[in-house]
Amino acid sequence: MRNKFADVFYELGASDPKLCIVVADISPAGSIAKFRTEFPDRFINTGVAEQIMIGMCAGMAQRGLRPFAYTIATFTLYRPFEFVRDDLCYQNLPVTIVGIGGGVTYSTLGGTHHAQEDIAIATAIPNMSVIAPCDPAEAEAATRWCATQTRGPVYLRLGKAGEPVLTDGAPEPWEFGKLRHISRGSDVCVLTYGPVAKMAADVAERYRAQGKSVSLVCAHTLKPLDESGIVEVLKSHDQVVVVEETSPYASLGSRVKQLAWDAQATCRIDTFCLQDEFIHHYGDHAELLAAHGLELDAISAKLNLM
Amino acid sequence: MKHQDLSPGDAHEARRNAFDAAAARARCMRYRRRILDISQQVTALHVAPAFSCTEIVDLIYNELMRWPEAGQSPDVFLMSKGHGCMVQYVILEEMGILERSDLDDYCKPGGRLGAHPDFGVPGIAASTGSLGHGMGIATGMAYAERAQARDGLVYLVLSDGECQEGSTWEGAMMAANLKLENLIAFVDLNDFSGLERMSEGHPAFHPLLEKFQAFGWEGVKVNGHDADAIEAAVRARSGGKPFVVVSETVKGKGVSYMEHVPIWHYRAPSPEEYIQACEELVEISG
Known part of the structure; x- marks a missing residue:
């Protein structure tokens, strides 16, 4: 899912100069590395500083950009929780928070890296939308939706790597808010x-x-x-x-x-x-x-x- | 994308020459009086924190921000110390961005103004109140201006207390990393947090200007009630870095019994205290 997100974000970002990605010291995977090289002004690394990652995204969105915040799931929500709540959700800004490896995906890194309660935390905040695609194809559809939606903040919970495609034969397309x-x-x-x-x-x-x-x-x-x-x-x-x-x-x-x-x-x-x-x-x-x-x-x- | 040339130029110099300090003093006295009047309508307001930054906020709105159209500015004012918003409200009222009825309904059912500024209300750039959020938002705003090749300046007012928040320094470091010369911050250094004197309870908090400089900012320390000095300092900045005006102020400035007394962080004066405060108000020149 992470690589699919990167591919789609690169494609969308190449044609939309408002799309930006703000990361907190996480290695840019796949096409995000290419995006960083080609569009350095729209790739921002705040370093090990998640509060400013979220705060900057709020200010950027308020002044016309469309930022995605991107890091390991735990660090997207837990460290900067009040910034997610006040800056993004209370102000209802269309910022996508991409949490990589929700649940216990980072299985060797211990409990500090397990986002096992992220769904509860993210869904509890008013205005927040929460999306957790089930395969790379859904990750692509969800990313495309996030890049243009005007509804408000989104927590996009993605798997890390290696998820099989399950939805190839699905009788209906991915649609936000629908089973x-x-x-x-x-x-x-x-x-x-x-x-x-x-x-x-x-x-x-x-x-x-x-x-x-x-x-x-x-x-x-x-x-x-x-x-x-x-x-x-x-x-x-x-x-x-x-x-x-x-x-x-x-x-x-x-x-x-x-x-x-x-x-x-x-x-x-x-x-x-x-x-x-x-x-x-x-x-x-x-x-x-x-x-x-x-x-x-x-x-x-x-x-x-x- | 490119850096905008924001160094002071002829236009700024012309404005500098046009700065009317006497008019600024008169405005600030008017704003303090209006806030005292509102304090008799509803007790939920922070008088002293507004009085310490009155000259700073007046200067930003009435001298530094550009208003090519009434009520519309390419620049941004962000009140990070949300509890100072009464002075913002009364200025926005005078500018016609807020209505008198908005102030009449302050903190009342059906009103749209609360004790902290709310994004979405005319003239309010961000929802604040929880301290330590403004620096990050302002950094994002200033970056967005540059990224979209606009020349908007972002003016940020911080409390000294919120410079205890780690998030303020995360933002300060990032703003310097990004060389956001279009970000101009003012610290309302009244030396009081909610509980006590900063210099007594947290002596390591000082010196503050040097901390900003160590984080890559250009800055000056001035008397925060001397509009002329603040204005000159801002105009004289070099550019190339974010700029901070560490503004030494008095919490509750202008009312003797409020000055340096922590309870006036949130207390409203009684009718008798209100009369005394109104009698004491004078034009302040520093």
Whole structure:
């Protein structure tokens, strides 16, 4: 996703002189390095200083530029939180905050680099939109949207690298604020977003292997959440399974359960997410997810799919 | 993109010669009186923090900013010390950018002016109130002006207290890295934060001008109630760097019982105190 973002940002920035990227001492990946070389005035590195990264983006947006702030997910929101809240959200400025590696993507770097509660934090702020694409193709669509939208601030949570394309055969395009069906069925719906969508797709496949008719749905826009779309999913399936890489608080799973209660939905709901816990564990991304209980066989066992 | 030539030129010199210090003194006395009047409508206001930066804010609006059209300037004023906004409001009222009814409805239901400035209100460049935000926003604004080949100058008023915020220095360092000569900051150095005298509670806070200089800024220290001296200092800047005017001021300047007394950071005078304050007001020349 990171490289796809870089490619698209370079393409868009080459034709839009207002597009800028403000980074805080993070190596510019792929095409962002090319962007820096070709458009040095529109690539700004604030150094290890995230508050000024966000503050500058606010001032630049107020004076006519369209800045993207870009660094590792934890450092986009946690260190400069009040600047995100006051400068970007309270003033409702169209600045995109690109958080690389939400969840526990930086699996060997320890808890200081895990953005496991970023969805809760970002969605809690008024005016903030929150997008977490499930594959590089969605990352491209979301980046294009962010580059021209006038709605306000966006937290764009991207995976780091290596995510497979899952949406090639999707029957509907990516649309901000709308659930996206990757496949349509009638018995079970698996709802997901972000890089963990691959695991959700594998869960869906295990249901299919049992003869179930399965929907796989990407809830790429966490805020504003497509509430009517989720109610429709709840009413049209016997079972809904949510697989996501974030803490339980203000998670998609908790929102789905709230909506189910309000809509008097009667389907079974199973939710899987990160634990509300700092887990002192190192390994690859899959191993970190497994330590939190997000692992295909573990989920399958709880869903009687083994 | 290129750096704009912002060094003082003939036009500036002409303006310099036209600077009317007496008129500035009269305006500032009027603004202080208007703020005292508003203090009798509603108690939620910061009188003393506005009185310490009255001459600075007046100078920025009425002498430094360019107004080719009424109410429209290519320059920006950003009140980073949001609690000083009463003086901004009364100046915007006099300029016709805010209505008298806006001030009448200050901090009241249905009004649009609060005790801190809110972006979106006419004449307000950014929402402030939480300290330590203005330097970053102003740095972004000044950069945007240069990046779009515009000659807008960004005038920023900081409290001394918010120079304790690390974010102020993140911004100051970045503004110097970017050589933002179109950023001109004024520190309202009244030596009082909300709780105590800075020089007593935080002696290492001083000296301040040297800290800015060490961060790559050009700067001067002046009497912040001497509009003539401030104006001359700004006009005489060399350019090539962001510029700071460390302005030594008196919190509550002009009202004897408010000067250097921390409670007037946020307290409104009683009717009797109001009468005394009005009687004491005089034109201040430094």
